[in-house]
Amino acid sequence: MTEEKQRLEQQLWNIANTLRGKMDADDFRDYILGFIFYKYLSKKMDLYANAILKPDGLSYDDIDEESSQGQEYLEAIKAEALEALGYFLKPSELFSRLAKRGNAEGKSKFILDDLSKVLVNIEQSTMGSESEEEFGNLFEDLDLTSSKLGKSENAKNELIVKVMAHLDEIDFNIEDSESDMLGDAYEYLIGKFASGAGKKAGEFYTPQQVSKVLASIVTTGKEKLKSVYDPTCGSGSLLLRVAKEVKEVNKFYGQEMNPTTFNLCRMNMIMHDVHYRRFDIKNENTLEQPQHIDDRFEAIVANPPFSANWSASNLFMSDDRFASYGKLAPSSKADFAFVQHMVHQLADDGTMACVLPHGVLFRGAAEGHIREYLIREKNYLDAVIGLPANIFYGTSIPTCILVLKKQRKDQDNVLFIDASQHFEKIKTQNYLREEDIAKLITTYRERTAEDKYSHVAQLEEIAENDYNLNIPRYVDTFEEEEPVDIQAVAQELKGLEKDMQSTDQSIADYCKELGIESPF
Known part of the structure; x- marks a missing residue:
């Protein structure tokens, strides 16, 4: 399976590179991921329709869309598909049909107009149905009229036909319900694009090794989750990683401000076979316009934008998320505003783990006040974990993970872990190895103290440090030099x-x- 998965990932990456010379990374990411998604929807539709038609001895390809009997079949299949899949495609709208028509007899035929109509029809097929919100505007970034595809209409068509023909040759193996090979390959591509996207990468992707740490923390001691939430969900990689750590997640919730990334997240969910009723992703600014404010979540994971700007309006002093603290996070550093938001959304029996810049551990003024309130008044802080520098795309700064719970088992102490020196350097990027992740998670779960790696600090010790959480105050990593x-x-x-x-x-x-x- 590993070899097959790697082969699929490489095939998809090779096809993506057919677009590389034509446009920048962000653009060809949106096109190739959009076409893969369209092929996936087509294959799912074809398999579902064939299963319905099997008792009649028919296949979806056999249906004559112009005949009255064919139209009756299509109406019946559409009703069931909208319920089961959330969308509908006619046989003539399937990816393989268009790909073959575009490359008929080895010659490029013009299909751009038909392709544009199909993508619109996928979204329109959901109008008035339960899945309308989940499929609305999903393909808005797949602009087939863009000059980035070519100077002339024929040049654009030729490139799209070429990409679709290559994709049509690849077996996505969707029939295997036990395999998430395609979903993993999709995630792989998102990661590959992130690695070359510079500062923009942080807007849509959390490296898998960091995702695994966060997911392992919030699922500790649990086999099933009622809900998982990410207030800055990007492409959804963190949410989906949590699902890999447990047998079942009942529902995924997320919010993402960037419309393109919001679309990518919904596609990613569907590509990982998450039913449209099992995810609720919103496109708004989480701090300014929270969309799930009345919900409480069993697990919360997040990699918010580091030290982002926000309004910090005085109106928020009456907002339930911030009111009890008495102070707001500064307008130039929203880190603690995100923490306060997540704490408000956390269920009483839940766990939250979020990545933040090191400054949250020691900065004073309003941030120091909020930090002290969370520890002294609420006693929600469960662990502080220091990560290596340069493990996130687009920034080399060292980061930390804060773990918070409303009902803590170890109420008289806070665990500190310094994992900053445990990594492998590959080219210009640092990576957490499997053994680094295993050591970190084991230390967190067993709450063990280890010289120069971890320390269990009593609350009195933290108070003596004026609620400064700077890790070197608690984990002594000083290496004494040999005498000369x-x-x-x-x-x-x-x-x-x-x-x-x-x-x-x-x-x-x-x-x-x-x-x-x-x-x-």
Whole structure:
């Protein structure tokens, strides 16, 4: 399975690269992921319709869309497909039909107009149905009229036909309900695009090794989750990672401000076979316009934008998320505003784990006040974990993970873990290895203290430090240097002096032989 998965990932990446020379990374990401998604929807539709038609001895391909009997079949299949899949495609609208028509007899045929209509029809098929919100505007970033695809309509068509023909040759193996190979390959592509996206990468992707740490923390001691929430969900990679750590997640919730990334998240959910009734992703600014404010979640994971700006309006002093603290996070650093938001959304029996810049551990003023309130008044802080620098795309700063619970088992202490020196450097990026992740998670779950790695700090100790959480205050990583043998160093210097004198004499002898003046 691993070889097959790797082969699929490489095939998809190779096809993505057919677009690379035509446009920048963000654009060709949106096109290739959009086409893969369209093929996935087509294949799911074809399989579902064939299962319905099997008792009649028909296949979806056999239906004559123009005949009255064919239209009756399509109406019946549409009603069931909208319920089961959330969308509908006619046989003539399936990816393979268009791909073959576009490359008929080995020649590029014009299909752009038909393709545009199909993408619109997928969204329109959901109008008035329960899945309308989940499928609305999903393909709005797949602009087939863009000059980025080519200068002329024929040039655009030729490129799209080429991409679709290559994709049509790949078996997505969707029939295997036990395999999430395609979903993983989709995630792989998102990660590949993130690795080359610079600062923009943080807007839509959390590296898988960090996602695994967060997911493992919030699922500790649980096999099933009623709900998981990410207030800055990006492409949804964190939410989906949580699902890999438990047998079942009943429902996924998320909010994402960027419309393109919001679409990517919904596609990612569907590609991982998450039914449209099992996810609720919203497109709004989480701090300014929270969309799930009345919900409470069993698990919360997040990688909010580091030290982002927000309004910090005085109106928020009457907002239930912030009112009890007495102070708001500064307008130039929204880190604690996100923490307060997540704490408000956390269920009493829930766990939240979020990635933040190190500044949240020690900055004063309003942030220091909020930090002290969370620890002294609420006693919600469960663990502080230091991560290596340079593990996120687009920034090299060191980061930390804050773990908070409303009902803590260990109410008299906070666990500190310094994992900042446990990583592998590959080219210019640092990575948490499997053994690094395993050590971190085991230390968190067993709450063990280890010299130069972890420390269980009593609340009194934190109070004595004025609620400053800077990790070196709690985990001593100082390495004492070996004592220097002065006598040995002196003898070594004497030896070097003799060697230098011998070398000088050799140079002087050579100069004499050559009849030139010696420098010594």
